Amino acid sequence: MTAPRPLRRLSPLAVGVALVLLLGALLAGLLVGAVGLSPGAVLAEVADRLPFVSVDSGLSEQEAAIVWDLRLPRVVLAALVGATLAAAGASYQGVFRNPLADPYLLGVAAGAGLGATIGIVTLGSASAVVPAAAFAGALAAVALTYALGGATGGGRAGTTLVLAGVAVAAFFTAAQTFVQQRHADTVREVYSWILGRLSTVGWSEVALLAPYAGVSLMVLLLHRRLLDVMAVGEEEAETLGVSASRVRLVVVAAATLGTAAAVAVSGLVGFVGIVVPHAVRLMVGSSYRVIVPLSVLGGAAFLVLADLGARTLAAPSEVPLGVITAFVGAPFFAVVLRSARRGWGP
Amino acid sequence: MNRARIAPRVALVLVACLVAAGCGSPGGGATTEPAGAGFPIEVAGTVIPAAPQRIVSASASHTEILYALGVGEWIVATDQFSDFPPEAGATTKLDAFNLGVESVAAFTPDLVVLSYDPGDLCAGLAALGIPTLLFAPPLTLEDVYGQMRALGAATGLEAEAGALVAGIEGEVARLVAAVPPRETPLTYYYELDPTLYSLTSATFVGGLFGLLGMHNIADAADPAGTGFPQLSAEFVLAADPDFIFLADTRCCGQSASTLAERPGWASLAAVAEGRVVPLDDDVASRWGPRLVDLLAAVAGAIAAPGGG
Numbered sequence: 170m171t172a173p174r175p176l177r178r179l180s181p182l183a184v185g186v187a188l189v190l191l192l193g194a195l196l197a198g199l200l201v202g203a204v205g206l207s208p209g210a211v212l213a214e215v216a217d218r219l220p221f222v223s224v225d226s227g228l229s230e231q232e233a234a235i236v237w238d239l240r241l242p243r244v245v246l247a248a249l250v251g252a253t254l255a256a257a258g259a260s261y262q263g264v265f266r267n268p269l270a271d272p273y274l275l276g277v278a279a280g281a282g283l284g285a286t287i288g289i290v291t292l293g294s295a296s297a298v299v300p301a302a303a304f305a306g307a308l309a310a311v312a313l314t315y316a317l318g319g320a321t322g323g324g325r326a327g328t329t330l331v332l333a334g335v336a337v338a339a340f341f342t343a344a345q346t347f348v349q350q351r352h353a354d355t356v357r358e359v360y361s362w363i364l365g366r367l368s369t370v371g372w373s374e375v376a377l378l379a380p381y382a383g384v385s386l387m388v389l390l391l392h393r394r395l396l397d398v399m400a401v402g403e404e405e406a407e408t409l410g411v412s413a414s415r416v417r418l419v420v421v422a423a424a425t426l427g428t429a430a431a432v433a434v435s436g437l438v439g440f441v442g443i444v445v446p447h448a449v450r451l452m453v454g455s456s457y458r459v460i461v462p463l464s465v466l467g468g469a470a471f472l473v474l475a476d477l478g479a480r481t482l483a484a485p486s487e488v489p490l491g492v493i494t495a496f497v498g499a500p501f502f503a504v505v506l507r508s509a510r511r512g513w514g515p
Numbered sequence: 516m517n518r519a520r521i522a523p524r525v526a527l528v529l530v531a532c533l534v535a536a537g538c539g540s541p542g543g544g545a546t547t548e549p550a551g552a553g554f555p556i557e558v559a560g561t562v563i564p565a566a567p568q569r570i571v572s573a574s575a576s577h578t579e580i581l582y583a584l585g586v587g588e589w590i591v592a593t594d595q596f597s598d599f600p601p602e603a604g605a606t607t608k609l610d611a612f613n614l615g616v617e618s619v620a621a622f623t624p625d626l627v628v629l630s631y632d633p634g635d636l637c638a639g640l641a642a643l644g645i646p647t648l649l650f651a652p653p654l655t656l657e658d659v660y661g662q663m664r665a666l667g668a669a670t671g672l673e674a675e676a677g678a679l680v681a682g683i684e685g686e687v688a689r690l691v692a693a694v695p696p697r698e699t700p701l702t703y704y705y706e707l708d709p710t711l712y713s714l715t716s717a718t719f720v721g722g723l724f725g726l727l728g729m730h731n732i733a734d735a736a737d738p739a740g741t742g743f744p745q746l747s748a749e750f751v752l753a754a755d756p757d758f759i760f761l762a763d764t765r766c767c768g769q770s771a772s773t774l775a776e777r778p779g780w781a782s783l784a785a786v787a788e789g790r791v792v793p794l795d796d797d798v799a800s801r802w803g804p805r806l807v808d809l810l811a812a813v814a815g816a817i818a819a820p821g822g823g
Contacts, residue, residue, distance in 0.1 A: 365689055
């Protein structure tokens with residue numbers, strides 16, 4: 170297969186395909202679940218909740234609650250988390266010029282894990298404070314990474330930052346393991362929290378994530394042209410009048426805000442942030458003007474479908490979401506990798 | 516307080532350990548030697564040379580059984596979960612998850628009782644010649660009675676163990692007989708933690724509900740037969756069980772009011788009509804004499820006015 174012509178601009182076709190994919194995923198996520206409900210009734214139930222629309226769906230009170238309180242918020246949250254993580258991953262890959270960069274590169278995961286563990290140990294897993302503790306832990310870890318690694322300037326500043334992230338993540342993980350070890354009876358709660366909580370989410374989680382995801386996605390989308398400039402090298406970017414350190418700071422801050430909020434409400438969802446941007450890159454080209462927006466749509470669609478698998482493959486019990494993202498995502502990515510065979514780089 | 520919830524999943528590991536280490540594993544249909552107070556006695560392959568005077572019990576259920584047999588003062592150390600009866604809480608504590616051979620041997624015990632082997636504990640204690648009994652989590656009441664009799668045999672208290680079992684059998688029979696007959700069985704959802712881990716009728720606790728004639732909604736959700744499926748919220752809502760029993764009140768602070776706040780759960784009949792029954796996590800996850808308390812709590816809830 171010959172590689173497609175790299176896109177420098179968003180083609181309406183690519184956006185259209187991604188949108189159709191996302192809408193299809195959202196629809197499938199809404200219509201299919203552990204409990205079999207007729208598609209017409211599900212759509213009628215959702216339509217009934219719209220302003221100025223009144224339709225009798227014929228669903229019982231419990232079935233209506235399944236559609237409106239369980240499925241719809243879960244599908245919406247999966248889309249938001251997928252979009253946020255994929256955009257953050259794409260931006261990190263650009264700003265650090267590193268194909269292995271993922272949203273957890275600078276210590277977000279370890280920080281959120283430590284925050285959540287301390288929250289669960291001191292307040293219990295039922296506390297509404299736990300997501301806030303995870304969010305704070307994630308932000309603290311990245312801030313520490315920046316304080317440690319951001320001081321150096323010049324062409325290797327990005328690399329220094331990544332290495333500082335490795336150190337901070339190791340330190341926070343050690344602290345989390347220690348705290349957990351001292352409170353062994355909370356191991357189950359800590360792990361089930363960290364491994365993902367989409368199984369029990371509702372509208373309140375959507376409301377928590379939406380503002381952060383919105384700001385994060387907006388900033389990252391606005392910076393996608395600058396990511397292309399960064400791709401030629403930090404010193405070259407400086408000669409083009411772009412402040413590499415400023416772009417890096419803004420992108421990292423925005424990606425961290427979105428990722429921390431996503432992790433706080435959904436736990437650690439792996440694979441989306443690294444595979445979706447690469448799949449987009451391999452299929453449509455290497456310009457971040459194209460990769461970032463298509464990663465937003467693709468990440469949302471991918472996670473909605475993965476969560477659909479998590480809910481239905483072993484229904485009526487659940488499969489961990491991370492298992493699905495890796496189990497489906499890895500072979501899919503391998504196929505894309507083999508058929509495209511485009512080298513990594515700008 | 517999650518220990519008993521974790522324990523059933525490692526049952527296979529325990530069996531493997533037994534084979535390797537030669538620790539005694541008394542269980543249902545205990546393979547005790549013929550009765551007789553005389554020592555040495557062999558209990559499930561473990562030879563106990565003399566009547567124990569210094570017992571280490573790293574299992575909350577068996578700590579409760581030992582106290583019920585009247586030999587609590589023989590216990591020199593327990594694990595962090597052994598908090599009943601209250602005087603057991605005052606004993607020296609070991610960490611059941613990180614139990615080392617040395618830390619156990621330091622108490623110079625003449626009997627060690629475990630329900631979980633964190634590593635090579637069995638093999639290590641056997642190598643030091645310390646008699647060790649490893650009790651796997653039970654699946655039936657008979658398993659529990661077998662463990663009580665085995666512990667009695669190992670401590671020279673066979674008559675006391677027999678009386679304890681007979682007393683529990685009598686209480687269970689009385690509670691079961693008092694359940695009013697029903698046309699259709701009451702359905703229930705049993706919650707182990709807020710991520711909707713549940714248990715099926717194939718487990719020990721599920722079996723107690725079965726004795727009371729109740730139908731477990733999780734049975735349909737466990738084709739793999741793990742006994743501890745994680746349910747989806749959709750499934751629980753669609754099943755709309757008559758009763759909800761919460762075994763995550765102490766660990767995770769769940770209650771009827773926290774259930775009502777979960778997305779969609781207010782629509783459940785059990786939540787709307789007050790048939791959410793909080794249980795004591797510890798009583799509900801151990802298999803000592805207090806299993807009668809658990810059964811009585813459940814029987815009382817379903818017999819109460821408005822109970823189904």
